[in-house]
Amino acid sequence: MIPKMNQFDVAVVGLGALGSAAAFHASLKGVKVIGIEQYELGHVRGASHDTSRIVRTSYGEHEYVALAKSAYKDWAHLEEKCGQRLLTQTGGIVFFPENGTMSARDFANSLTANDIPYELLSAQEVNKRWPQFNIPSSVTTVYTAxxxxxxxxxxxxxxQSQARANGAILxxxxxxxxxxxxVGSRGGVIxxxxxxxxxxxVIxxxxxxxNKLLAPLDAVIxxxxxxxxxxxxxxxxxxxxxxxxxxxxxWEDEPCYYGFPTYGEPTIKAARDVANNFMTPEQRTFVHSPQLLKELTEFMAHLVPGKGQVLRTVTCQYAITPSRQLVISSLxxxxxxxxGLGCGQGFKFAPxxxxxxxxxxxxxxxxxDISKFGIPKLERTTSKI
Incomplete structure (x- = not known):
């Protein structure tokens, strides 16, 4: 028999950004909440540490734009609750090379469908407005303020702090x-x-x-x-x-790259998205790849000639499905x-x-509308790693 003090209405397993957000919002509803994290809070083994993350509504699929639009309201709500400014709007551009993997038209259509203002810019207009870039003439750009x-x-x-303030145990x-x-109840034992x-x-x-937790539940992703x-x-x-x-x-192509203006320190940040440096959490070295750094620096030398010298490289971890689809679903x-699974793009949507x-x-x-974000249909296949 589990003691009453260890019985809860909602348990959240994993307290990165998504789990912390779930614990926070569950606590707002006045129920008894426990959040459980295998490491120390704020650890560097996952994908919710370090500094800057991009927040944007610019996506090529309208479901993602709609979810991001909702997330902006949730970010504002969190800021109001905690009394901190967490989101800084800087404006953002997405570059679409000719014959690339995605099109500016798809982004424009999705933004229009969700009443999000945007500008469609030529390479000449980008280079004039932001001369720090060196954009080839064949590139089309979508700007969202x-x-x-x-x-x-x-x-x-x-x-996490707000969840605790509302009575959640972390x-x-x-x-x-x-x-x-x-057996015979609606609950579960953790x-x-x-x-x-x-x-x-249980969330x-x-x-x-x-997958270590889903496998016994016959639901491997x-x-x-x-x-x-x-x-x-x-x-x-x-x-x-x-x-x-x-x-x-x-830079919306294969490979995809992204970057930031200065944020909290006199540096700019850049990275390749989905580096395919495969490993398990147990195999992680936390040592960056010199080859990936070389590729990034060469790309930056062409796109942002005034980037300067690299100061440091920090690692994190992605866990993504084949289609990189978000997962927000019951089993x-x-x-x-x-x-809840962010697939390396979830932080902007976290709240x-x-x-x-x-x-x-x-x-x-x-x-x-979360109809797009169900458990992938290959849930019972073996995971790649």
């Missing part, structure tokens, strides 16, 4: 071994290194460790897990790369167990995904 930056570590900490350094659905806990509803936001890296450069003419003079940018066999997961768990429904 609402694009911005959130501070990753500070935002995750704010959600346990760090507590490993979850298994989630066991209770077996951990600090003993068992019972919860009526799993364990990212790269997700095909995942590729890889170590990613971002690099910080120090331009000589720092003033031209400050917010207001230089936007967030994305097929257990409708009291829910999964919305957390709210939706809390709504599904507590209210049994959400007004947001």
């Amino acid at each position: 609402d694009t911005g930056i959130v501070h990753a570590a500070r935002s995750t900490m704010a959600m 346990k760090e350094n507590t490993q979850v071994f298994q989630v066991v659905p209770s 077996e951990t290194s600090n003993g068992p806990f019972f919860a009526t509803k 799993i936001a364990a990212d790269a460790w997700l 095909p995942l590729s897990i890889m170590q990613e890296q971002v690099s910080y450069y120090k331009p000589t003419d720092m003033a031209s790369f400050e917010q207001g003079h230089f936007p967030v940018w994305i 097929e066999r257990y409708d009291n167990i829910f999964v 919305a995904i957390g709210r939706i997961l809390a709504e599904l768990a507590i209210d049994g429904k959400t007004d947001d």
Whole structure:
């Protein structure tokens, strides 16, 4: 028999950005909430640490634009609750090379469908407005003024702090071994290194460790897990790369690259998205790849000639499905167990995904359209890593 003090309405497994958001929003509903994290809060082993993350509505699929639009409201709500400014709007541009993997038309159509203002710019217009770039004449660009930056570590900490302020219990350094659905009840037992806990509803936001918990529940998701890296450069003419003079940018092609203006320090940040540096969490070296850094620096030398010298490179981790689809869903066999997965692009959506997961768990429904974000149909295949 599990003691009453260890019985909860909602348990959240994994307290990165998505799990912390789910714990925060569940706590707002006045239910008894426990959040469980296998490492210390704010650890660097996942994808919710370090500083800047891009927030944007510019996507080529209208469902993502709609979810991002909701997330802006949730970011504002979080800022109001915690009394901090977390989101800084800088404006952002997405570059579409000729014959690239995506088109400016798809982005423009999705933004139009969601009533998001944007500008369609030629290479000449981009180079004139932001002479820091060197854009080939064949590139088309979409500009959205609402694009911005959130501070990753500070935002995750704010959600954790607010969850605790609302009565949630957050346990760090507590490993979850298994989630066991209770026979004859709507709940489940969470077996951990600090003993068992019972919860009526369970939200799993364990990212790269997700399949270890889903496998016993007959719901394995095909995942590729890889170590990613971002690099910080120090331009000589720092003033031209400050917010207001230089936007967030994305080179939408294969490979895809992205970057930031200065944010909290005299550097600019850039990275390749999806580096395919495959490994398991246990195999991670936390040592960056010199080859990936070389490729990034060569790309930056052409796109942003005034980038300056690289100062440091920091690693993080991606866990992505084959289509890189977000997952916001209950399990097929257990409708009291829910999964949230950001697939390396989830931070911008984090407060919305957390709210939706809390709504599904507590209210049994959400007004947001999440029909696109179900469990991938290959859920019972073996994961890639």
